[in-house]
Amino acid sequence: MARLIDVAARAGVSKSTVSNVIRGTALVAEETRRKVERAIAETGYRPNAIARSLQARSGNALGVIVPDLTNPFFAQLVVGVERAAATSGQAVLTAHTECTPAAELAAAYAFLERRVDAVVIGGLSIGASLPGLLMDHGMPVVLAGLGGIEDPRPGVVDHDTAAAMEAVVRHLYGLGHRRLGFLAHGLREIAGEGRRLAFEAALARRGLVAVASEAAATALVAHDDMHAIAAIDRLERAGRRVPEDVSVTGYDDVPLAAHGRIRLTTVRADGVEMGRRATEMAIAAARHGRSAGQRESAGESRRIILPSPLIVRASTAAPRRDRGTGA
Amino acid sequence: MARLIDVAARAGVSKSTVSNVIRGTALVAEETRRKVERAIAETGYRPNAIARSLQARSGNALGVIVPDLTNPFFAQLVVGVERAAATSGQAVLTAHTECTPAAELAAAYAFLERRVDAVVIGGLSIGASLPGLLMDHGMPVVLAGLGGIEDPRPGVVDHDTAAAMEAVVRHLYGLGHRRLGFLAHGLREIAGEGRRLAFEAALARRGLVAVASEAAATALVAHDDMHAIAAIDRLERAGRRVPEDVSVTGYDDVPLAAHGRIRLTTVRADGVEMGRRATEMAIAAARHGRSAGQRESAGESRRIILPSPLIVRASTAAPRRDRGTGA
DNA sequence: ATGAAAGCGCTAACAC
DNA sequence: GTGTTAGCGCTTTCAT
Numbered sequence: 001m002a003r004l005i006d007v008a009a010r011a012g013v014s015k016s017t018v019s020n021v022i023r024g025t026a027l028v029a030e031e032t033r034r035k036v037e038r039a040i041a042e043t044g045y046r047p048n049a050i051a052r053s054l055q056a057r058s059g060n061a062l063g064v065i066v067p068d069l070t071n072p073f074f075a076q077l078v079v080g081v082e083r084a085a086a087t088s089g090q091a092v093l094t095a096h097t098e099c100t101p102a103a104e105l106a107a108a109y110a111f112l113e114r115r116v117d118a119v120v121i122g123g124l125s126i127g128a129s130l131p132g133l134l135m136d137h138g139m140p141v142v143l144a145g146l147g148g149i150e151d152p153r154p155g156v157v158d159h160d161t162a163a164a165m166e167a168v169v170r171h172l173y174g175l176g177h178r179r180l181g182f183l184a185h186g187l188r189e190i191a192g193e194g195r196r197l198a199f200e201a202a203l204a205r206r207g208l209v210a211v212a213s214e215a216a217a218t219a220l221v222a223h224d225d226m227h228a229i230a231a232i233d234r235l236e237r238a239g240r241r242v243p244e245d246v247s248v249t250g251y252d253d254v255p256l257a258a259h260g261r262i263r264l265t266t267v268r269a270d271g272v273e274m275g276r277r278a279t280e281m282a283i284a285a286a287r288h289g290r291s292a293g294q295r296e297s298a299g300e301s302r303r304i305i306l307p308s309p310l311i312v313r314a315s316t317a318a319p320r321r322d323r324g325t326g327a
Numbered sequence: 328m329a330r331l332i333d334v335a336a337r338a339g340v341s342k343s344t345v346s347n348v349i350r351g352t353a354l355v356a357e358e359t360r361r362k363v364e365r366a367i368a369e370t371g372y373r374p375n376a377i378a379r380s381l382q383a384r385s386g387n388a389l390g391v392i393v394p395d396l397t398n399p400f401f402a403q404l405v406v407g408v409e410r411a412a413a414t415s416g417q418a419v420l421t422a423h424t425e426c427t428p429a430a431e432l433a434a435a436y437a438f439l440e441r442r443v444d445a446v447v448i449g450g451l452s453i454g455a456s457l458p459g460l461l462m463d464h465g466m467p468v469v470l471a472g473l474g475g476i477e478d479p480r481p482g483v484v485d486h487d488t489a490a491a492m493e494a495v496v497r498h499l500y501g502l503g504h505r506r507l508g509f510l511a512h513g514l515r516e517i518a519g520e521g522r523r524l525a526f527e528a529a530l531a532r533r534g535l536v537a538v539a540s541e542a543a544a545t546a547l548v549a550h551d552d553m554h555a556i557a558a559i560d561r562l563e564r565a566g567r568r569v570p571e572d573v574s575v576t577g578y579d580d581v582p583l584a585a586h587g588r589i590r591l592t593t594v595r596a597d598g599v600e601m602g603r604r605a606t607e608m609a610i611a612a613a614r615h616g617r618s619a620g621q622r623e624s625a626g627e628s629r630r631i632i633l634p635s636p637l638i639v640r641a642s643t644a645a646p647r648r649d650r651g652t653g654a
Numbered sequence: 655a656t657g658a659a660a661g662c663g664c665t666a667a668c669a670c
Numbered sequence: 671g672t673g674t675t676a677g678c679g680c681t682t683t684c685a686t
């Protein structure tokens with residue numbers, strides 16, 4: 001592919017002049033500009049972003065980490081990230097890790113080596129070292145929807161998980177459920193863990209404790225919509241009707257949750273918005289060359305809490321009298 | 328972040344020596360190696376992939392273009408691409424274009440400028456100039472699941488769309504349907520267009536023509552599963568039962584299609600496999616520095632046709648006698 | 655076995 | 671207005 005110097009030679013000018021017309025900085029005589037533009041068109045020249053990045057000491061890209069692209073919530077998150085990134089000309093490198101520490105490590109090193117400007121983390125294995133590793137190298141990090149993390153350095157965009165789970169439990173409790181179970185994420189993901197804790201706290205406030213066996217529960221609170229939807233299928237294949245025999249709730253409000261054949265009661269989470277906000281925060285942090293969590297004097301906030309309303313649909317109902325109301 | 332030269336200084340050796348231990352090429356004395364490794368650990372040094380790329384004249388990355396990441400089929404395609412890319416240490420740049428020519432162009436230029444080694448295209452607007460643009464710049468391109476394209480240069484991984492649609496129509500026709508309609512993609516996407524053509528050809532073979540109005544049809548063939556699933560919802564909200572009043576078919580066999588409450592009759596497409604095969608082809612093409620479509624003397628094939636079996640579930644049934652059997 | 659030096663394609667000072 | 675030059679952080683001959 002043609003280089004700057006090839007264009008310069010063809011136009012009969014120097015590299016700097018070509019560079020100047022390309023970037024629109026500095027004044028260039030009208031005639032010279034025209035010659036250069038013709039040379040560019042004739043050679044099909046495209047600036048080499050790698051050389052630019054080397055010089056700029058910035059990869060001009062963002063990294064995103066998600067556990068599973070196939071889950072619509074994470075797909076939406078990535079869409080939000082891409083839109084926001086495109087706005088500032090950043091490319092986005094995606095890594096989906098399936099919450100395996102090995103993949104997380106590999107992603108961290110890849111991002112570090114490619115000198116991305118910041119990384120947005122949408123999901124992590126429980127106890128992951130990734131954010132610390134990244135931040136120790138001076139990489140700005142923002143956590144999107146992960147629930148509480150002890151480290152104060154990363155930026156955070158999240159829900160009030162405690163409030164959301166309280167609303168779910170209140171709804172179910174109000175319906176008469178007393179035997180509630182939690183559907184854990186197969187991926188052992190950190191957000192799911194936070195939701196489980198919040199769920200159990202809400203239960204404890206009512207003197208209840210989570211039932212361990214799916215069979216014994218009259219209501220199942222799933223970590224996210226995809227698991228809730230899968231649970232409905234599993235339960236119904238086993239002969240238990242939802243919501244007549246068991247109530248099921250989700251989390252995320254993926255588009256499908258509203259489908260007439262699913263009608264899932266769930267907590268709404270706007271993945272696209274979350275991705276967008278997280279990305280804006282990440283870009284701002286990169287621009288100021290420091291951890292996303294550190295507050296800017298101008299007053300940008302380091303933690304954004306998005307609303308997470310409970311959406312009641314038809315996957316929850318009062319328990320059957322013969323089993324649901326007992327202690 | 329520490330540079331090669333910092334590590335060298337700290338270890339008291341030259342840049343070349345550090346470079347040699349990092350890449351494992353060339354012999355290095357045991358003691359020297361140890362000193363260097365300590366210096367690397369102490370500085371937290373990570374090689375700058377940008378500088379490497381500049382020198383290697385390769386971005387060491389692949390581009391993927393999808394119309395909509397939120398559609399599980401494309402998400403799976405990307406997953407397949409990422410897995411295959413990770414295997415050879417390539418990063419992947421994702422662009423989802425929503426089939427808008429502007430976004431497609433932007434993605435093409437971004438990929439060109441970042442010097443990706445090849446691009447995998449999972450979806451395109453009808454009449455898009457993107458593949459040509461890329462290939463004119465010498466960029467290897469492979470088309471995944473797009474249906475027929477005239478240009479012989481790109482590599483292709485696809486189904487036999489004609490056979491798949493013939494199977495769908497045969498199934499519906501066998502059930503007694505005579506008034507079949509096609510559910511077009513809102514995105515005006517090229518693959519959907521190919522499926523529509525194949526559908527109409529299968530109809531024509533039976534002396535039938537597609538019915539234009541959704542209301543008049545006894546069977547609706549959707550461009551993909553997500554549209555089929557949305558159609559089921561729409562139809563049922565309008566008071567028409569599926570499959571009792573209308574049959575609906577999809578394409579892709581996304582995980583949800585098998586759900587007990589959906590049970591969609593559809594054509595199976597393995598997105599992950601498609602992404603994997605396309606990526607292997609793209610990488611091979613990049614390695615040989617030419618269009619993915621050009622056959623390698625060793626006999627790598629330039630077109631891979633994956634199986635696309637019809638999966639019959641419960642969204643299709645015989646039409647009601649009072650409307651379905653008329654001509 | 656190790657080091658010196660050139661160069662990848664660009665940008666940014668600065669000189670003219 | 672335009673050209674020259676010195677890097678950006680690596681890899682890669684080629685000496686030693």
